[in-house]
Amino acid sequence: MNPDRHPSAPVNYGVIVGGDLTGSVQNAPAARGSTLHQATGPAEADLAEARRRLQELREALVRHRHELSDPQACLDELAVVEEHLPRAAESRTTLRAVMRSLYGRCGGVPGLFTIAGVAQQAVAALL
Numbered sequence: 001m002n003p004d005r006h007p008s009a010p011v012n013y014g015v016i017v018g019g020d021l022t023g024s025v026q027n028a029p030a031a032r033g034s035t036l037h038q039a040t041g042p043a044e045a046d047l048a049e050a051r052r053r054l055q056e057l058r059e060a061l062v063r064h065r066h067e068l069s070d071p072q073a074c075l076d077e078l079a080v081v082e083e084h085l086p087r088a089a090e091s092r093t094t095l096r097a098v099m100r101s102l103y104g105r106c107g108g109v110p111g112l113f114t115i116a117g118v119a120q121q122a123v124a125a126l127l
Helices: 044-063 071-087 092-105 110-124
Strands: none
Touching: 044 071, 044 110, 071 092, 092 110
16 A cells, blocks of 8 residues: 555554554554454344344244144254344354254254244354
8 A cells, every 4th residue: 555645644553452443453564544443243233133033933933833843942942042142242152053953953844944044144144
């Protein structure tokens, strides 16, 4: 980057950490006008979408319960996902494992399998 491109920006001589992750970030020697903004959790829109998809999945599990080998286990796993959802960044491993298991349990039911896949994608977007 041409250092004269942003002549009014201060020269960045390294990473400055002042309690958060906003501020100067070095992306090249003598870089000017560089910043970093890092989200600390899932966006509210993504969280709302995941909750909506999980609710759709819950309704589909109830509708198709007679086609599932263990419908209560599916609902229990869904409850675990819903419980950990607000702390998705801290519960990545749990959420991935439980969603994978739940998705597998829905494999024999065509309509439910699709809804579970969409819910799994919505949860994965938070991780």
